[in-house]
Amino acid sequence: MSRSSKKGPYIDPKLLKKISKIKPDGKTVIKTWSRDSEISPEMVGHVFGVHNGKDFIEVRVTEDMIGHRLGEFSPTRKFVRHGGKIQKELEQKAKTK
Numbered sequence: 001m002s003r004s005s006k007k008g009p010y011i012d013p014k015l016l017k018k019i020s021k022i023k024p025d026g027k028t029v030i031k032t033w034s035r036d037s038e039i040s041p042e043m044v045g046h047v048f049g050v051h052n053g054k055d056f057i058e059v060r061v062t063e064d065m066i067g068h069r070l071g072e073f074s075p076t077r078k079f080v081r082h083g084g085k086i087q088k089e090l091e092q093k094a095k096t097k
Contacts, residue, residue, distance in 0.1 A: 009038040009067075019043060031056055035071030050074035 003010060012034035022028050024045030031049040044063055049056035050070045057074040065073070081087070 009040065010036060011040055012037045016042075019046060022046070026060070029056075029058060032070065035069065035074065037070050039065045039068055039070060041066055052076045 012032070015030070015032055015034050015037055018030050018032075019042055022030065026045060026047060029047050029049045031051070033051045035050060039061055041063075043061045044066070046061055048059045048061065048070060050059050050073065051057075052074045053076050059070065059073045083090075
């Protein structure tokens with residue numbers, strides 16, 4: 001369920017304070033754990049280090065991202081691959097050829 005439109009978008013107040021202090025130069029990384037904060041027009045041009053549970057993934061905000069959440073651009077799970085023993089054997093045969 002999405003947030004009520006009468007409440008407005010949620011942006012972490014601490015994150016807004018950090019944004020107001022730093023100019024959008026594209027070099028300084030603003031670290032944040034607030035994955036649920038919505039991207040606003042003030043954030044365009046900034047680089048955020050969004051925490052995914054293990055480390056910070058850099059997210060450079062563009063105009064297309066406005067309205068989305070920061071967590072959408074920092075995946076929490078790492079896809080390894082499908083298959084098992086049979087798939088490994090097929091890949092090894094392909095490498096030898």
